[in-house]
Amino acid sequence: MSDEAEPGFVRVRMDLSYDGSEFSGWAKQAGGRRTVQGEIEDALRTVTRTKDTTYELTVAGRTDAGVHARGQVAHVDLPAELWAEHREKLLKRLAGRLSKDVRVWALTEAPAGFNARFSAIWRRYAYRVTDNAGGVDPLLRDHVLWHDWPLDVDAMNRAAAGLVGEHDFAAYCKKREGATTIRTLQELSLVRGDDGIITATVRADAFCHNMVRSLIGALLFVGDGHRGPEWPAKVLAAAVRDSAVHVVRPHGLTLEEVGYPADELLAARNKEARNKRTLPGAPGCDNC
Numbered sequence: 001m002s003d004e005a006e007p008g009f010v011r012v013r014m015d016l017s018y019d020g021s022e023f024s025g026w027a028k029q030a031g032g033r034r035t036v037q038g039e040i041e042d043a044l045r046t047v048t049r050t051k052d053t054t055y056e057l058t059v060a061g062r063t064d065a066g067v068h069a070r071g072q073v074a075h076v077d078l079p080a081e082l083w084a085e086h087r088e089k090l091l092k093r094l095a096g097r098l099s100k101d102v103r104v105w106a107l108t109e110a111p112a113g114f115n116a117r118f119s120a121i122w123r124r125y126a127y128r129v130t131d132n133a134g135g136v137d138p139l140l141r142d143h144v145l146w147h148d149w150p151l152d153v154d155a156m157n158r159a160a161a162g163l164v165g166e167h168d169f170a171a172y173c174k175k176r177e178g179a180t181t182i183r184t185l186q187e188l189s190l191v192r193g194d195d196g197i198i199t200a201t202v203r204a205d206a207f208c209h210n211m212v213r214s215l216i217g218a219l220l221f222v223g224d225g226h227r228g229p230e231w232p233a234k235v236l237a238a239a240v241r242d243s244a245v246h247v248v249r250p251h252g253l254t255l256e257e258v259g260y261p262a263d264e265l266l267a268a269r270n271k272e273a274r275n276k277r278t279l280p281g282a283p284g285c286d287n288c
Helices: 036-047 080-086 090-097 153-161 211-223 231-238 263-274
Strands: 009-018 068-079 102-109 122-130 165-168 182-192 198-204 253-259
Touching: 009 036, 009 080, 036 068, 036 090, 036 102, 068 080, 090 102, 122 211, 153 182, 153 211, 153 231, 182 211, 198 211, 211 231, 211 253
Parallel strands: 068 253
Antiparallel strands: 009 068, 009 102, 122 198, 122 253, 165 182, 182 198
């Protein structure tokens, strides 16, 4: 996955959003399932009249089935001639072709070294839940989880504080062969709004599979009194999956924003993001 477009191509940054309710996640899948990546690539082929060529998108963060995005970022490498021909009208043409549950908001030439995935320095998600005894507002039912126990937000925030920082999140991730579960959780906080909806803000340099939804599952267990505020940190320290940690449903989760460094720092960030991390003091880690 190159950090530069090949000669004769232009790297285009794409800012987009989607309602994930009817998608089987971001990434293309076999069997004809509807995905965000597949939908946009199909639309791009149609509006640029290149039906025999697929220009593949690289995304900042792959989202699972049912997960939404307000501030997703991707890039695509297009032939320079094709970009020059279509750039002025491409955004409007995509709007006319794409289904109403996915929108592209901006198409811009990316700076040198930009990679939507590896250049990112953080991703910020929001998870929304309500403990309203009457359930979820029908107009918000696809974006807010209903938890049928009263929740103590202060207790949840105390628990969240013990999870912030660089840790091995193996206890909160679905492990993948050859992939590290070490992440830096930069922010984890919860606020109850005037409408009673609790919004959890979760920001990290990167996330492993199911990490956000598992963290929220643990915090809900604290909030409803089934566990004490110290419990999530104990689970983290054990570094193994705990059967009491539930992966909450995807529809409450939204990718809100992706952060990138200044243009002159992109190359350094790409290199750093590709390095497999170990924690200080771990075998093979002298100055980590």
